[in-house]
Amino acid sequence: MSFNIFKSLTLFICINLTANAYAQDLMARQAPVDRKLKAVDSVSLQRAIRQEMSEIVSDIYPSWSNQYVNAYKDIDRPNTFPIDLRGFSMPTTSRLITSRYGYRRSFRRFHYGLDIKVYTGDTIYAAFSGKARIVSYERRGYGYYIVLRHSNGLETVYGHLSKQLISENDVVKSGDPIGLGGSTGRSTGAHLHFETRLLGEPINPELLFDFPNQDVTCDVYTYHNKGKNNMNDVPADWDDDVASVNESAAMEMVNVDDGDNSEGKQASSTRSSRSFYHKVKSGDNLYNIAKKNNMTVKQLCALNGISSRTKLRPGQILKMR
Numbered sequence: 001m002s003f004n005i006f007k008s009l010t011l012f013i014c015i016n017l018t019a020n021a022y023a024q025d026l027m028a029r030q031a032p033v034d035r036k037l038k039a040v041d042s043v044s045l046q047r048a049i050r051q052e053m054s055e056i057v058s059d060i061y062p063s064w065s066n067q068y069v070n071a072y073k074d075i076d077r078p079n080t081f082p083i084d085l086r087g088f089s090m091p092t093t094s095r096l097i098t099s100r101y102g103y104r105r106s107f108r109r110f111h112y113g114l115d116i117k118v119y120t121g122d123t124i125y126a127a128f129s130g131k132a133r134i135v136s137y138e139r140r141g142y143g144y145y146i147v148l149r150h151s152n153g154l155e156t157v158y159g160h161l162s163k164q165l166i167s168e169n170d171v172v173k174s175g176d177p178i179g180l181g182g183s184t185g186r187s188t189g190a191h192l193h194f195e196t197r198l199l200g201e202p203i204n205p206e207l208l209f210d211f212p213n214q215d216v217t218c219d220v221y222t223y224h225n226k227g228k229n230n231m232n233d234v235p236a237d238w239d240d241d242v243a244s245v246n247e248s249a250a251m252e253m254v255n256v257d258d259g260d261n262s263e264g265k266q267a268s269s270t271r272s273s274r275s276f277y278h279k280v281k282s283g284d285n286l287y288n289i290a291k292k293n294n295m296t297v298k299q300l301c302a303l304n305g306i307s308s309r310t311k312l313r314p315g316q317i318l319k320m321r
Helices: 003-052 245-252 285-294 297-304
Strands: 080-084 097-099 102-104 107-109 114-117 124-125 130-138 143-150 152-159 177-180 189-199 199-205 218-224 277-278 317-318
Touching: 102 152, 152 177, 218 317, 285 297, 297 317
Parallel strands: none
Antiparallel strands: 080 218, 097 114, 102 107, 114 189, 124 177, 130 143, 143 152, 152 189, 189 199, 277 317
16 A cells, blocks of 8 residues: 555656656747747837838928928918927037027028037937938038938938938937038038928027037927018028028027026127017016016017916926017
8 A cells, every 4th residue: 555655656756847847848948939029029119110200200291302401481380389309319419509590690691500519520419209301412501411300390400411320211219320520511610500490490499409508498399480571481502592581580589588697698699688588497477577578468478379377387488579
């Protein structure tokens, strides 16, 4: 009897050991398959992400053109449009602005972007995730340049590059290297010419990007359509003759009051007694902003499409004129 029990126990142990060994062997054989499946899943996921990003063509744009910076001259632009600046990357680590957005009296020409000091060979980065619409060369203007379209509605322009690191229709992520700084085209020294546009209309990049502090001015910037009398339908090419542009209208988009009146932080030497924009700081309210700019709260609200009960956010930009 005891012998039969011992025999049964021995048989049971052998079966368990055999089963465990088989299970371990099966798991070992299955591991490469699991790794392959994970690799397949990863590749599929990456493909799906790239496919989704490749379809970044904002609904507000009527077409996709690899030819013109401003291919939308006859389009009806929205009265207002929120531009999400979250997920940004600074296009360069340089903090030095050498030429600002606005009308240039000495050249009798409007400057549609910012010039930021870089050295030849410095890396230039995509400001937001998006897709390369133009990667081209313009001898009398941008030199080697890139135009990216982003899902937030913006298009960004990077000019005077010494080298382009991407091709047309490439998908890029925010912060990806896209080119190297240089001095090609109409340029007298190495710098990055940087533009921000919505449906072809240039927007002062300093309303969106704070280069000295390497940050954006707010989470969401609201674009306001100023109408044809205020430079909506600007020429597509940087070197076009724009001497007929009304200077007072041109300067309207230059002046920004950030609440700091110290020297060296003024956007233009021709700043008027009242700024055209105010960047909301902590503690600001509609009453003190209106009083500072010699206007009523009602006028301030009407200009910005808000009510007297609207809660202001630090970094928010308000129109003053």
